[in-house]
Ligand SMILES: Nc1ncnc2c1ncn2[C@@H]1O[C@H](COP(=O)(O)OP(=O)(O)OP(=O)(O)O)[C@@H](O)[C@H]1O
């Protein structure tokens with residue numbers, strides 16, 4: 001007994017201790033450049049003896065900004081243009097100082113630019129550009145014969161093609177909308193001559209493109225910075241100077257090369273970031289390369305963890321709810337309606353709604369999966385009990401048994417196959433939906449799928465999709481087996 | 489003194505239904521019905537479809553609420569507070585589908601005794617006793633209702649109803665969906681059983697022949713009211729109304745088929 005108490009007290013101190021040096025949590029968005037920058041900051045902090053936790057490829061601006069505000073993450077890479085237009089919805093902020101003035105009320109600050117500007121630009125095949133002597137966008141005015149191929153987003157955006165053509169007075173004979181990845185191929189095949197691109201796209205190097213100078217400064221600046229929470233000043237004052245040591249250090253060419261090393265040459269984000277740090281700071285950080293089996297094992301555990309807990313909780317809550325709905329006419333339609341509405345919320349939206357409530361990681365993902373799993377079980381429990389034939393129920397009550405005994409010995413056992421079918425439906429939906437959990441850093445089979453989408457790697461997508469499908473089949477098979485057992 | 493006691497025993501109402509009314513939505517199913525079922529008598533309840541026979545049985549069991557009126561079971565008023573206890577003094581058999589499909593016949597029969605925490609030996613000896621009474625093959629006990637024929641299922645249902653040795657047995661068309669040959673056999677057996685047990689029996693049937701064969705008395709109902717109560721010969725000889733007259737002559741004999 002004494003031993004148990006002392007162990008308990010010891011663990012309590014241990015917990016408190018751990019809380020004292022909580023790791024610095026870093027996030028990144030769903031595209032390669034952001035993931036690399038996150039790696040760079042995380043590895044640099046680690047090399048300086050600061051414990052970090054890296055939630056990579058979490059999602060879009062909304063998810064990361066909210067996670068930062070909720071202190072779910074402490075740092076993430078962002079672009080000045082995005083902060084001004086999407087987050088603050090302002091215009092005409094010119095300096096980081098004014099930007100930081102506006103970010104102050106949020107408890108957030110930005111570092112100075114890291115050294116590159118990832119904005120829209122126009123690009124051409126460099127031989128064609130040289131042949132025509134083109135260097136800047138203004139030079140295009142005299143060449144209306146060139147074929148323009150733009151991404152649909154660029155054509156539609158207010159600050160895209162519409163205003164660009166006004167400002168530069170461009171009157172090309174032909175403008176087509178097409179997919180961004182196809183645009184590079186079209187350019188290579190010389191079907192189109194001018195495309196829009198991001199100035200740090202890996203493909204610029206690969207295809208040897210000429211980026212035309214924005215000589216009238218039309219495109220807003222998308223300087224990469226780190227956003228961080230100001231409470232880091234008190235919580236971990238060493239962090240900010242280390243982040244700031246990256247300011248001005250990453251040139252456009254360097255970022256393009258890093259993007260290419262990951263996207264085109266298939267190196268891992270971590271290794272590319274480590275090489276950069278090695279070169280720039282002479283720090284060597286240890287990168288453990290996971291094998292496919294390590295990842296598979298980790299993702300399987302992650303997935304089972306999400307599904308197991310959310311489904312388990314759903315069963316515990318949904319069966320009593322279903323029973324209540326079948327017994328209490330007053331709240332019957334309320335319960336069924338409520339869980340029905342939950343089901344109509346798109347899963348992605350539900351995940352995003354969870355962030356302000358529960359943050360990021362596996363807890364909000366489990367909460368969302370839990371809510372999703374309720375309906376089939378509640379509905380089937382309710383139907384299973386309500387559909388018991390009248391003569392059977394009448395005979396049960398006529399025996400003079402109390403309601404609780406009738407529920408336990410008669411109604412639930414008779415409804416059990418129906419309830420089980422509901423649990424099966426929930427489980428199978430749950431296994432599939434849990435892959436979305438990776439969007440808010442919950443791990444599981446969604447992790448390789450997201451990375452695969454980002455890197456355009458079918459192999460990685462399959463690394464998540466195939467086990468997820470197999471797991472769904474196993475779950476289905478397991479319940480089919482139990483069902484068979486019951487009916488035989 | 490002895491004579492009075494004897495008279496009392498003969499006429500003591502085991503079930504007394506007083507002024508019961510029941511409405512479903514706007515439809516008046518029972519219209520202030522009053523009825524007494526004497527102790528140790530078998531009474532057949534008969535009447536056109538929808539006249540309220542099943543509703544009356546359900547109200548006597550306390551399975552559905554009544555709008556007004558009183559039910560006395562062995563002199564005790566049926567209330568929410570004592571309905572479980574009183575139900576255990578009444579056995580109830582429905583037309584079909586009353587057995588619980590997930591339990592074996594034996595589990596069906598002994599469910600309530602398990603709840604009352606009877607000892608195993610007591611349960612088994614009671615089942616033995618009833619097996620002989622209702623004359624069924626013990627092999628059936630381990631089967632589930634899905635694998636038991638309709639006639640045998642009704643015997644099992646009767647066993648279940650008799651398990652606690654109730655004073656009263658209520659049967660709602662117990663032979664209503666049994667084919668004629670088996671029904672004939674079951675009618676004889678039921679008559680035998682009722683005679684052996686000497687309990688108060690209220691039995692709903694559609695068939696005047698069956699009502700007369702099994703019942704010491706017949707209650708003929710019409711649209712939520714009692715049209716006539718009495719022995720079969722009284723009803724045949726002195727029909728209380730044109731309706732009773734019509735009802736009793738509406739039965740067809742097979743002989744009519746011979747031209
Ligand atoms: N739960 C209910 N809700 C509404 N109406 C009902 C309900 N139960 C019975 N009724 C109606 O009450 C009337 C009497 O029904 P009941 O079952 O008592 O008749 P019955 O004499 O047993 O008929 P049958 O010989 O066909 O079994 C019928 O008109 C029936 O439609």
Ligand SMILES: [Mg+2]
Pocket residue numbers: 541542543660
């Ligand atoms: Mg009926």
